[in-house]
Amino acid sequence: MLGIVTAGIAPGLALLSYFYLKDQYGSEPFSIVFKTFISGALLVFPIMFIQYVLDKENVMQGLFYEPFITMGLLEEFFKWFILFYTIYQHVSFDEPYDGIVYGASVSLGFATVENIFYLFANGLEYAVGRALLPVSSHALFGVIMGYYLGKGKFSLESKWKWLWLSLVVPVMLHGSYNYILITLEDWLNLMIPFMIFLWYVGLKKVKKARLMSTKHFEDNLLFEKPFISGK
Template structure:
């Protein structure tokens, strides 16, 4: 493997590893938790390939002609639904949650796995010069969508009846809405987009971290 390829993969993985380390080190966990976190990360990474095939098929059939359909449909709804489904089926159903923060950790891990695999592909196509911009936008936004999804799913873990259903609905609806708005901004605003996307990212960080502080150390 050439030096350039190693540098590219390192640049693609570094922001995800840094973010995941931050969320993991906030609390003390047993060693087996780290194994589950890595497992969620790998599951998220593998999800990239079927998602890309589906999105390519939709593009090829000219089914995504409107910007809002691309933003909220092909990107947000498809990606967040499959992440939600895997988080629910591979983690939520089998891994015990001690607090709501556990949901945040696993949601971030799965989303960062997805973002890392996607980032490697984009950097291979665009070059390593785009690594910094992708670290601040796509990679961090995927992490924050995962944090929000995990917060609501973690909140649902020990709830029952209608309250449980409400949290589960929020765990898919809110990430889709945030992801769709993020993509819609990038698709429709071509001049001075930085003046819109930067405040949105500040809002996204505030929203996700406020959920993190609320969940930290509290039972689900």
């Protein structure tokens, strides 16, 4: 049991640590990141219940609805909802890169609990595959969501466009991941290039968010200098 729990938690914590330590302008308060992680973990239970009801009632089932709506949209919307209503206006969200940290945190909280449940049901031999595919993909969906939330918060214009993209882009990527996994017999042949693409996009967003944070702090420093110097 301990081995399964450890294997279920380890990849999520490793990925969260990676994105957390990439924050170059002061790490986010651990307590806020932890609460966001736990919020994502708790999301598993209502989402599993809703998905169970939809499946039993045969609602929104099919080649499109299941991967994109009952899985992709449902899961990403709840993550987005938590980020927008608990983190977006929080005082700790004070630079664009913070969106990456909080987006990864809520997604990896969800992925970690989901991963533990899967390993209990199917066995420890799936731990490596789960770490490389579902856990990593959830992390990257969260990174991309957080990137657009950060861009929306600190942009002077088109805020609602970025907020809209912060939901739509992860939903489409998540749906595409599920579609490959559920509908294709030779899914691995397409999943490998898809994951390479997802990592490329995610790491590119990380780099862009770091550059936006650098500009954000430089602009703030220039604004504060006249007041500091007494001019």
